[in-house]
Amino acid sequence: xxxxxxxxxxxxxxxxxxxxxxxxxxxxxxxxxxxxxxxxxxxxxxxxxxxxxxxxxxxxxxxxxxxxxxxxxxxxxxxxxxxxxxxxxxxxxxxxxxxxxxxxxxxxxxxxxxxxxxxxxxxxxxxxxxxxxxxxxxxxxxxxxxxxxxxxxxxxxxxxxxxxxxxxxxxxxxxxxxxxxxxxxxxxxxxxxxxxxxxxxxxxxxxxxxxxxxxxxxxxxxxxxxxxxxxxxxxxxxxxxxxxxxxxxxxxxxxxxxxxxxxxxxxxxxxxxxxxxxxxxxxxxxxxxxxxxxxxxxxxxxxxxxxxxxxxxxxxxxxxxxxxxxxxxxxxxxxxxxxxxxxxxxxxxxxxxxxxxxxx
Amino acid sequence: xxxxxxxxxxxxxxxxxxxxxxxxxxxxxxxxxxxxxxxxxxxxxxxxxxxxxxxxxxxxxxxxxxxxxxxxxxxxxxxxxxxxxxxxxxxxxxxxxxxxxxxxxxxxxxxxxxxxxxxxxxxxxxxxxxxxxxxxxxxxxxxxxxxxxxxxxxxxxxxxxxxxxxxxxxxxxxxxxxxxxxxxxxxxxxxxxxxxxxxxxxxxxxxxxxxxxxxxxxxxxxxxxxxxxxxxxxxxxxxxxxxxxxxxx
Numbered sequence: 001x002x003x004x005x006x007x008x009x010x011x012x013x014x015x016x017x018x019x020x021x022x023x024x025x026x027x028x029x030x031x032x033x034x035x036x037x038x039x040x041x042x043x044x045x046x047x048x049x050x051x052x053x054x055x056x057x058x059x060x061x062x063x064x065x066x067x068x069x070x071x072x073x074x075x076x077x078x079x080x081x082x083x084x085x086x087x088x089x090x091x092x093x094x095x096x097x098x099x100x101x102x103x104x105x106x107x108x109x110x111x112x113x114x115x116x117x118x119x120x121x122x123x124x125x126x127x128x129x130x131x132x133x134x135x136x137x138x139x140x141x142x143x144x145x146x147x148x149x150x151x152x153x154x155x156x157x158x159x160x161x162x163x164x165x166x167x168x169x170x171x172x173x174x175x176x177x178x179x180x181x182x183x184x185x186x187x188x189x190x191x192x193x194x195x196x197x198x199x200x201x202x203x204x205x206x207x208x209x210x211x212x213x214x215x216x217x218x219x220x221x222x223x224x225x226x227x228x229x230x231x232x233x234x235x236x237x238x239x240x241x242x243x244x245x246x247x248x249x250x251x252x253x254x255x256x257x258x259x260x261x262x263x264x265x266x267x268x269x270x271x272x273x274x275x276x277x278x279x280x281x282x283x284x285x286x287x288x289x290x291x292x293x294x295x296x297x298x299x300x301x302x303x304x305x306x307x308x309x310x311x312x313x314x315x316x317x318x319x320x321x322x323x324x325x326x327x328x329x330x331x332x333x334x335x336x337x338x339x340x341x342x343x344x345x346x347x348x349x350x351x352x353x354x355x356x357x358x359x360x
Numbered sequence: 361x362x363x364x365x366x367x368x369x370x371x372x373x374x375x376x377x378x379x380x381x382x383x384x385x386x387x388x389x390x391x392x393x394x395x396x397x398x399x400x401x402x403x404x405x406x407x408x409x410x411x412x413x414x415x416x417x418x419x420x421x422x423x424x425x426x427x428x429x430x431x432x433x434x435x436x437x438x439x440x441x442x443x444x445x446x447x448x449x450x451x452x453x454x455x456x457x458x459x460x461x462x463x464x465x466x467x468x469x470x471x472x473x474x475x476x477x478x479x480x481x482x483x484x485x486x487x488x489x490x491x492x493x494x495x496x497x498x499x500x501x502x503x504x505x506x507x508x509x510x511x512x513x514x515x516x517x518x519x520x521x522x523x524x525x526x527x528x529x530x531x532x533x534x535x536x537x538x539x540x541x542x543x544x545x546x547x548x549x550x551x552x553x554x555x556x557x558x559x560x561x562x563x564x565x566x567x568x569x570x571x572x573x574x575x576x577x578x579x580x581x582x583x584x585x586x587x588x589x590x591x592x593x594x595x596x597x598x599x600x601x602x603x604x605x606x607x608x609x
Contacts, residue, residue, distance in 0.1 A: 023442055024438060024441065024442050026438060052438075052441045052442055054437070054438075054441065056434070056467075057463055057464070057467035058463060060431070060434075060463070060464070061431070061434040061437075061463070061464050061467065062434075064427065064428060064431035064434035064435050064438075064464070065434050065435065065437055065438035066438070067425075067427070067428070067431075067435055067438075068407070068425060068427075068434070068435035068436060068437065068438035068439045068442075069438040069439070069442050071425045071435075071439070072405070072438075072439055072442055072443055074442050076438065076442075090428055091428060091431070094428050098426070205405050205423035205424065205425050205439075206405070206423065206443065206446075207401075207402045207403045207404060207405060207422075207423055207443075207446055208401060208402060208404075208421065208422050208423045209402045210401075210402070214417070214421055214422055214423050214424065215423045215424075216417045216423070216424045216425075216426065217424070217425045217426065218408075218417065218424070218425075218426035219426070220414060220426055
């Protein structure tokens with residue numbers, strides 16, 4: 001019989017960590033994601049799977065602990081919310097530069113600054129355009145359910161190790177705090193030291209045997225010619241990711257004249273708006289990007305040949321809408337509908353905004 | 361004739377980038393010798409800082425992680441917790457450890473992480489061109505205190521070794537130097553003690569090595585060592601600050 005639990009999104013991340021063979025979690029309390037660290041401390045996985053859990057003194061320390069753990073070839077992760085992710089930006093850039101795999105969960109809240117503890121999607125730019133300094137990308141997964149917050153821990157680690165890049169799960173205070181049923185079907189053990197050696201002997205710093213050259217995890221290269229080559233190698237890897245890893249979901253899209261694009265919690269609200277529209281006989285569909293980077297630009301470009309217009313619903317001042325406009329390339333109108341500062345729209349409000357566009 | 365000394369096999373053939381007269385070369389040699397003598401090459405992970413010793417990984421033939429500026433103790437924390445059977449040490453300068461990395465240093469000390477910290481204090485930022493550090497002595501001229509450090513403007517030099525010695529998680533704090541053969545022998549003994557503490561899981565060991573930066577100080581190597589003895593040692597007093605022998609723990 002399958003195991004089903006009624007839990008919060010943040011608790012699903014904690015359980016997903018333990019059951020996905022995570023070796024170490026390093027975090028710092030911040031609303032609305034503190035249940036991740038609280039749940040892990042309550043469950044004491046160091047006594048069962050051997051997973052290390054540590055409350056760091058800051059988000060800066062957390063991400064650098066992740067950097068150290070990742071360098072050892074371990075599955076390591078952290079979680080935080082918007083202001084804390086800003087503090088981690090430096091460390092994320094170093095992880096990308098040193099080609100280290102890890103999972104970072106952002107349960108977004110409204111900003112800027114200390115902002116509010118209410119949900120928001122205003123960290124889209126931060127997540128998909130790099131976050132820290134330098135030319136790099138993270139793979140960004142946007143869960144729209146508690147189930148996905150559980151599953152994306154597994155997927156996040158898999159992608160991180162497949163490409164040796166940091167992966168971000170970009171959630172928000174709605175998904176993190178709400179309770180839903182989760183099917184806990186996926187489960188796997190932590191890697192043994194021998195397995196890590198087999199997979200990561202060419203780069204992980206686990207102690208240098210006589211049989212290989214020393215491994216150095218570093219993002220530093222003062223010779224510009226070599227540094228450019230390193231950048232080119234990273235960019236080539238990003239192209240591979242763009243080719244292989246784009247994920248999205250479509251609802252009622254086949255005959256849609258108007259397409260709503262929304263991710264995460266907004267996609268849940270928007271899917272209800274689609275139902276309301278269909279009940280009125282309006283041909284409206286939903287495209288939900290699951291990977292925000294790589295972005296489903298090709299599919300959106302394709303839909304621009306079918307649809308009369310796009311409405312991008314996101315809980316911010318207009319961020320993902322820029323990527324939609326790039327893909328649509330001026331062929332049909334693209335409008336943005338958003339709320340900010342922790343405010344949330346209803347399905348009715350999305351439908352009203354769409355009608356204003358289609359009439360206008 | 362019997363061979364009584366040879367270069368550590370763990371020192372690579374790379375030509376060191378350090379200025380002639382710099383203390384880093386000697387300290388690197390001691391770290392390499394201790395790891396070799398303890399038979400820990402395959403069981404050691406070093407964490408290098410940002411600063412002159414950022415390239416420590418080019419000179420000692422072990423696995424290395426290059427940390428962001430100041431964050432070495434946080435990086436080492438995770439490495440040791442995830443691989444507790446390994447010997448884990450950080451190698452940091454005074455700008456890295458006692459300015460930008462103060463929080464990570466203090467909290468790793470306070471948690472009693474089973475790591476060794478090698479703290480090279482030459483009272484100046486060497487790599488960026490001789491700017492004032494938190495450890496710069498009053499009156500000392502640097503690129504950012506060109507008229508000499510004034511307490512009213514820049515605050516006071518501080519002794520982070522004494523500060524961390526008060527934390528329960530720290531088992532061993534000592535301040536050494538490497539300007540003479542006798543000092544080198546004592547510094548090596550201290551590094552060995554710190555590395556043994558890491559392997560035995562006794563808590564955090566903190567080895568400060570007061571060092572010269574003749575380029576940054578704008579002195580010849582000989583003058584720099586003399587100035588260090590006359591000016592640095594009275595403020596940064598050498599010797600054990602917290603005993604680290606097993607009996608004392």
